[in-house]
Amino acid sequence: xxxxxxxxxxxxxxxxxxxxxxxxxxxxxxxxxxxxxxxxxxxxxxxxxxxxxxxxxxxxxxxxxxxxxxxxxxxxxxxxxxxxxxxxxxxxxxxxxxxxxxxxxxxxxxxxxxxxxxxxxxxxxxxxxxxxxxxxxxxxxxxxxxxxxxxxxxxxxxxxxxxxxxxxxxxxxxxxxxxxxxxxxxxxxxxxxxxxxxxxxxxxxxxxxxxxxxxxxxxxxxxxxxxxxxxxxxxxxxxxxxxxxxxxxxxxxxxxxxxxxxxxxxxxxxxxxxxxxxxxxxxxxxxxxxxxxxxxxxxxxxxxxxxxxxxxxxxxxxxxxxxxxxxxxxxxxxxxxxxxxxxxxxxxxxxxxxxxxxxxxxxxxxxxxxxxxxxxxxxxxxxxxxxxxxxxxxxxxxxxxxxxxxxxxxxxxxxxxxxxxxxxxxxxxxxxxxxxxxxxxxxxxxxxxxxxxxxxxxxxxxxxxxxxxxxxxxxxxxxxxxxxxxxxxxxxxxxxxxxxxxxxxxxxxxxxxxxxxxxxxxxxxxxxxxxxxxxxxxxxxxxxxxxxxxxxxxxxxxxxxxxxxxxxxxxxxxxxxxxxxxxxxxxxxxxxxxxxxxxxxxxxxxxxxxxxxxxxxxxxxxxxxxxxxxxxxxxxxxxxxxxxxxxxxxxxxxxxxxxxxxxxxxxxxxxxxxxxxxxxxxxxxxxxxxxxxxxxxxxxxxxxxxxxxxxxxxxxxxxxxxxxxxxxxxxxxxxxxxxxxxxxxxxxxxxxxxxx
Ligand SMILES: *[C@@H]1O[C@H](CO)[C@@H](O)[C@H](O)[C@H]1NC(C)=O
Ligand SMILES: *[C@@H]1O[C@H](CO)[C@@H](O)[C@H](O)[C@H]1NC(C)=O
Ligand SMILES: *[C@@H]1O[C@H](CO)[C@@H](O)[C@H](O)[C@H]1NC(C)=O
Numbered sequence: 001x002x003x004x005x006x007x008x009x010x011x012x013x014x015x016x017x018x019x020x021x022x023x024x025x026x027x028x029x030x031x032x033x034x035x036x037x038x039x040x041x042x043x044x045x046x047x048x049x050x051x052x053x054x055x056x057x058x059x060x061x062x063x064x065x066x067x068x069x070x071x072x073x074x075x076x077x078x079x080x081x082x083x084x085x086x087x088x089x090x091x092x093x094x095x096x097x098x099x100x101x102x103x104x105x106x107x108x109x110x111x112x113x114x115x116x117x118x119x120x121x122x123x124x125x126x127x128x129x130x131x132x133x134x135x136x137x138x139x140x141x142x143x144x145x146x147x148x149x150x151x152x153x154x155x156x157x158x159x160x161x162x163x164x165x166x167x168x169x170x171x172x173x174x175x176x177x178x179x180x181x182x183x184x185x186x187x188x189x190x191x192x193x194x195x196x197x198x199x200x201x202x203x204x205x206x207x208x209x210x211x212x213x214x215x216x217x218x219x220x221x222x223x224x225x226x227x228x229x230x231x232x233x234x235x236x237x238x239x240x241x242x243x244x245x246x247x248x249x250x251x252x253x254x255x256x257x258x259x260x261x262x263x264x265x266x267x268x269x270x271x272x273x274x275x276x277x278x279x280x281x282x283x284x285x286x287x288x289x290x291x292x293x294x295x296x297x298x299x300x301x302x303x304x305x306x307x308x309x310x311x312x313x314x315x316x317x318x319x320x321x322x323x324x325x326x327x328x329x330x331x332x333x334x335x336x337x338x339x340x341x342x343x344x345x346x347x348x349x350x351x352x353x354x355x356x357x358x359x360x361x362x363x364x365x366x367x368x369x370x371x372x373x374x375x376x377x378x379x380x381x382x383x384x385x386x387x388x389x390x391x392x393x394x395x396x397x398x399x400x401x402x403x404x405x406x407x408x409x410x411x412x413x414x415x416x417x418x419x420x421x422x423x424x425x426x427x428x429x430x431x432x433x434x435x436x437x438x439x440x441x442x443x444x445x446x447x448x449x450x451x452x453x454x455x456x457x458x459x460x461x462x463x464x465x466x467x468x469x470x471x472x473x474x475x476x477x478x479x480x481x482x483x484x485x486x487x488x489x490x491x492x493x494x495x496x497x498x499x500x501x502x503x504x505x506x507x508x509x510x511x512x513x514x515x516x517x518x519x520x521x522x523x524x525x526x527x528x529x530x531x532x533x534x535x536x537x538x539x540x541x542x543x544x545x546x547x548x549x550x551x552x553x554x555x556x557x558x559x560x561x562x563x564x565x566x567x568x569x570x571x572x573x574x575x576x577x578x579x580x581x582x583x584x585x586x587x588x589x590x591x592x593x594x595x596x597x598x599x600x601x602x603x604x605x606x607x608x609x610x611x612x613x614x615x616x617x618x619x620x621x622x623x624x625x626x627x628x629x630x631x632x633x634x635x636x637x638x639x640x641x642x643x644x645x646x647x648x649x650x651x652x653x654x655x656x657x658x659x660x661x662x663x664x665x666x667x668x669x670x671x672x673x674x675x676x677x678x679x680x681x682x683x684x685x686x687x688x689x690x691x692x693x694x695x696x697x698x699x700x701x702x703x704x705x706x707x708x709x710x711x712x713x714x715x716x717x718x719x720x721x722x723x724x725x726x727x728x729x730x731x732x733x734x735x736x737x738x739x740x741x742x743x744x745x746x747x748x749x750x751x752x753x754x755x756x
Contacts, residue, residue: 048094049095053208055200056223057116097133104133106140109126109139118241118244120151121156125225127148158246163237165335168272168336168337175257179252193239194227195237196227202222206220207222227239253282267327268336271336297341300320300341306368307364308362308365308368316356324340325343326338326339327339352384363400396569396579398580401576407727409729410732430736432724439724441744449751450751452752475543478546482546488743495739512554516555519713521544521551525709555716566592571585587721591719592719655700
């Protein structure tokens with residue numbers, strides 16, 4: 001001791017320690033190692049230097065240590081360690097090991113054990129100390145250390161938590177005392193704490209010392225409980241044993257430490273206890289009033305507005321500020337992280353569907369708004385802010401799916417209908433069947449006219465009126481046919497306009513729309529074509545085709561508009577899912593698209609044909625095409641080639657049939673060959689190889705033309721049938737019978753002109 005104190009003056013602590021050790025105990029000291037009782041080797045007949053004893057365990061250091069210290073003190077006395085003859089040259093305070101093993105009796109340990117056995121790790125640490133110092137393998141009763149020799153992570157029943165979770169606990173909880181033991185929260189946590197590996201809290205080189213002034217052994221160091229006792233390494237840090245904490249600390253369900261303090265402390269406290277000790281540690285119905293962002297609160301950063309925010313009233317937008325509050329966001333461990341959030345119930349209290357008008361009630365932005373509103377408030381009890389039919393508002397309505405915004409209905413009609421619920425004065429819209437029927441009637445009229453016009457006697461009568469056909473007449477005839485059709489539409493628009501309540505119909509729009517009605521022009525063309533080959537007429541095909549082109553150009557306005565509208569609103573993919581009358585709408589959009597595709601294909605073919613004719617080197621084009629075909633021979637191409645071959649064969653067949661048929665008629669024909677120079681479709685065979693070829697070309701063109709018109713007719717039927725089904729009350733032409741009659745009459749007239 002004396003040597004040591006001298007040392008302390010002369011050297012810094014570390015050097016001193018080595019010097020002292022070397023002076024006193026040349027032999028090295030075996031420290032505690034697994035499974036063996038180790039006693040310092042420099043043992044003077046059973047007496048050891050107290051500083052060689054293992055440091056104090058954590059659970060003893062956290063309690064009143066007086067009994068512990070006095071036990072060691074009793075076994076410590078001043079001993080002579082160096083003799084010169086009979087004279088003692090060196091005295092030292094040493095502790096007698098055999099005395100310690102008697103001193104640390106079950107009685108002494110008993111007082112410390114309840115606290116030390118809260119955590120299995122702390123108990124194991126105590127056990128190792130006792131075994132080391134006294135050689136005993138039990139603490140108070142034989143067998144009370146079973147299982148402590150072989151700890152594993154599973155020995156911590158409920159696992160452990162990292163100390164950082166204390167930040168998630170509110171002050172009212174960390175400052176409270178356990179309901180049962182009245183022990184403070186912080187103390188309980190301390191008794192259950194451990195570190196990743198055993199650590200020293202003081203002078204690790206000199207854990208014990210005999211203080212002559214106090215006449216007692218004092219502890220200069222203690223060791224923390226390390227998780228390495230469980231045979232596993234964990235990340236550096238402080239932890240606590242959950243089963244130790246939860247078994248010791250309890251919350252009074254009737255008088256929670258944080259209740260009545262408002263804010264979100266109750267939520268924080270309950271979540272903390274639930275996450276640490278599970279739901280049994282807190283009142284049964286605790287989840288009822290949690291202020292968490294699970295549902296009742298929406299974190300500000302997750303808040304979003306619908307697209308129609310520009311049309312939202314200011315007070316609605318300010319509502320988020322008024323309803324903002326603190327709420328708990330659960331982290332992965334189930335603890336609370338306080339965030340700013342919007343109180344859902346508070347916000348929803350003041351909002352309903354009609355709170356926002358304008359954009360919020362128009363088509364896509366309306367759908368977005370309704371979905372937003374439903375997601376936000378739909379699950380709240382007692383919230384009825386959406387109209388009954390909100391599901392229909394959340395998908396495109398039939399009106400949304402009509403590609404234009406004007407409607408054809410009586411302005412009076414809507415008023416009377418809304419005033420008299422009984423419907424006594426209600427003006428009825430023509431039924432769908434009637435609308436479709438009138439469309440069919442017009443077609444049938446054309447059909448009949450085409451057939452009648454084909455009969456030679458009628459034909460001759462008509463001709464006598466109109467005079468003999470002139471070769472160039474097809475142009476004027478075509479114009480006349482088209483004009484008659486347009487005129488019919490115009491007359492009908494006027495008729496509609498004359499009707500009460502329909503004064504404001506958009507004239508041009510309605511006329512254009514009616515131009516897209518399906519007409520049986522393909523049949524007329526077909527029949528007149530047959531006539532051509534029968535030698536009766538030519539030029540008629542051209543004229544009816546010309547009229548058809550004019551009318552199709554006019555109908556292109558609505559067709560293209562429809563396709564474009566459908567594309568803009570995603571109707572061609574999935575925009576119509578779940579919508580009312582979706583089948584009709586699909587028919588409208590499919591019809592318009594089919595129409596457009598046919599027109600584009602025809603135009604492209606026409607362009608190609610023109611180019612080929614202009615450049616004139618058909619052969620090189622073919623070889624080029626052949627070469628390209630060879631380089632890119634994939635499935636699609638092959639199929640196309642196959643189709644083309646079949647198609648050409650089919651065309652050839654028809655052409656052949658007609659040529660054969662007409663060949664017999666050549667002598668009776670009074671044709672001039674000039675005819676073929678400017679009429680593409682009306683050429684007649686005059687004989688000779690050159691004419692044979694041009695006949696073939698004409699016949700093929702003719703077949704293609706009729707087919708194209710047939711397809712366009714189908715597309716227009718699709719469009720119109722769909723439109724009638726889709727619009728229902730939004731398209732109510734008045735006096736439909738009269739209108740139909742007008743159309744039929746004009747159809748008859750134009751067909752007759754066409755066939756002459
Ligand atoms: C409460 O804790 C349990 C598990 O201990 C967990 O499953 C549950 O989600 C927690 N409840 C809440 C509201 O956090
Ligand atoms: C929990 O239930 C008890 C009765 O069982 C009731 O008095 C108390 O108000 C409930 N607490 C909450 C938050 O609903
Ligand atoms: C949630 O917050 C509101 C308002 O701040 C408060 O009135 C209510 O008591 C809180 N609920 C809980 C369980 O803390």
